[in-house]
Amino acid sequence: MNKIVKNAEEAIRGIEDGMTLMLGGFGLCGIPENCINALVKAKTKNLTCISNNAGVDDFGIGLMLQQRQVKKMIASYVGENAEFERQLLSGELEVELTPQGTLAEKCRAGGAGIPAFFTATGYGTEVAEGKETREINGRMYVLEESLTADYAIVKAWKGDRFGNLIFKGTARNFNPMMAMAGRITIAEVEILVEAGELDPNQIHTPGIFVQKIFQGVDYEKRIEQRTVSK
């Protein structure tokens, strides 16, 4: 068993126009920089992207938006991106806003074989419009359906050739659930190690959820709000 591919270009082979992708990350933290750059080069079009955010104008998913590769975004927060705003207001881009916790749970559910679940989040708001609601134990809930994707693309700190992953800091965020929900999951890692080097007890994403893995290069890891105390 060897899931290692050479680089991002090889990893994204198979991603076609019109597919649905999940992309890990929160803001610019923990995003799969190498694969995004490869998708930008590949010019794959009409993509539906599921990601908590949509990057900024010149980094992350923003780079794909600049090239109009994205037909639809499913996200919880899409500020900080002027080109995104332009495409949305002009009708070139479709957006489905989903509460952050519901989005995370929809991905986990998709990976875990749970087609739908009830949550109180969004009850009585426009998020619940057109969805089944139900009273359970005296409280109102909304039925939310799970999400899966043709490809999930995640970024981890360390990984091995079995696809086992360890994330770092808050760069974990949506990556583990999206890894579960991809029909094919690509993991790019900062450090690729031999099988057996990662402590089995410390693995965040077991390799069963990952089909392709490679060590990325030249991580920029841009910081959106560099805030320091004296």
Place this chain on the structure above:
Amino acid sequence: MNKIVKNAEEAIRGIEDGMTLMLGGFGLCGIPENCINALVKAKTKNLTCISNNAGVDDFGIGLMLQQRQVKKMIASYVGENAEFERQLLSGELEVELTPQGTLAEKCRAGGAGIPAFFTATGYGTEVAEGKETREINGRMYVLEESLTADYAIVKAWKGDRFGNLIFKGTARNFNPMMAMAGRITIAEVEILVEAGELDPNQIHTPGIFVQKIFQGVDYEKRIEQRTVSK
């Protein structure tokens, strides 16, 4: 903030007759030995116990069954226990058998504020009797409700005074989800360390789910099927 209590006796103070308890463990692996022994001493009665298994005649939950402290068991597998069988056949004990994956998910859902979810598990079997079923994307599913407990009692390898927990090997099993689902969660650990000694990136159960913690004593860790190769 200090969640440390002295011992199991102090930890279980507050558990009253008729309460619902979750107890971590798979077979005899990863069970909260100290708290079970304290409950046996306290002779708390009419308990509903949610646990994947029911122990063996002279260890684990089996010790509580010997004293007829358990009114009802919610479990996935209850073999290897003669006294259990006797009480069940005589009608002294009520049992609700739940598929193992559904049981795990019902606990997680209870802790995660999800009152109900759909699963294909058990569709067309007696497990689905009396439950709502529904076709979603061409497949039939059963609606399962979540579980919570008055007290969840879990066993971890290491913990700190904030209640952060790290499990070891397959002793993790049901412990993390049950920790989430207890209105009050008690954790007994083999090694209690200072806050800051556990790597934040390696914590399996964040302390927010744990209300009381103590370092257990005299762990027997009995093995049910000691199987060796030459």
Place this chain on the structure above:
Amino acid sequence: MLTKDQIAQRIARELQDGWYVNLGIGIPTLVANYIPDGISVVLQSENGLLGMGPFPTEDQVDADLINAGKQTVTMLPGSSLFSSADSFAMIRGGHVQLTVLGAMEVAENGDIANWKIPGKMVKGMGGAMDLVAGTDNIIVAMMHTNREGESKLLKRCSLPLTGKNCIKRVITDLGLFSIEENSFVLEELAPGVSIEEIQAKTEGNLRISPNVKTMKFD
């Protein structure tokens, strides 16, 4: 009238030892600066961190460690890191004892609107809908009126809702209010603010608590 820091200071007095607290962006973030002596709380950042510490020094900055406002942060001893699914399991499951967040409008029935202005660019609700649905104890911190001087404490929210019937307490630059039986109940006045001013600036049904008092600050 309270300054933003005084609003944060007043909210901080509500904190109890051992609480897990989620502080929203803006005024709520300032609450962390006023945690009373002897009270230890754990700050939750919904992108996956419990035990958030102060902003880092230049040499501590780590791109892999940010808060929900995308600011670089640090971790305190006893911290833990987790996924977004686990983070919102905590929030949705009611394990966070207090959420403090801002709002554009709050209604006398406890409705809150804070994520969308029709006709303007929509940025998204982020985690706000989960936080207001998941936490029992929510304090809304906001200015009493908007830039046009119109009340933000309303009979009914005019903007799209973030959550229904979920807010029980509001603190503004003018005072502290509980929400009970379709009314804002004035519990505490800001120094120098009169009941008449609050009556004039509150559109929603207003009741004055029989025990109303004026806040004190050192």
Place this chain on the structure above:
Amino acid sequence: MLTKDQIAQRIARELQDGWYVNLGIGIPTLVANYIPDGISVVLQSENGLLGMGPFPTEDQVDADLINAGKQTVTMLPGSSLFSSADSFAMIRGGHVQLTVLGAMEVAENGDIANWKIPGKMVKGMGGAMDLVAGTDNIIVAMMHTNREGESKLLKRCSLPLTGKNCIKRVITDLGLFSIEENSFVLEELAPGVSIEEIQAKTEGNLRISPNVKTMKFD
């Protein structure tokens, strides 16, 4: 007639490199002994382990490392440990490529019964219902007849079901069968077994594959 080891050996030939496999208790466990050269599979133990290795030596025994049959086991390089919820997320989510398990009865429509005999002490279904509902590719390994000599390949299961319409392949001591269009289709015969014997011992609808052949073992 196949021995239990030959049943396991035949199943092992179905394994493909890179598969994640869950092996039930009994005959299925033996499959691990016959994994072909050049094929690398990862064994899943539903109590929370991927990469299960052989039984430990005396000095390797660890009470905190058991399989779903509660036997002490070891871990291979590249293993991972996880909770029961994560384990069944893998199973329910269809991430396990093959499940091999035993059964009391299988029906021509793919129903399986393997957890309960009314009137007898019930031990529980454990993870079996999740495994048959979650895995596309399931092989049932069992004796063709019960102790009374009655067929276990039936028109309809008489015992309470574990899963409906989920079994597509059965291997017994007499042969290998696929389940298609409400029939058991005999694909391979055990050495020394005649089609007539299988016809006599199969209660469910039986078809003989036009390509039926006899299994070979070294």
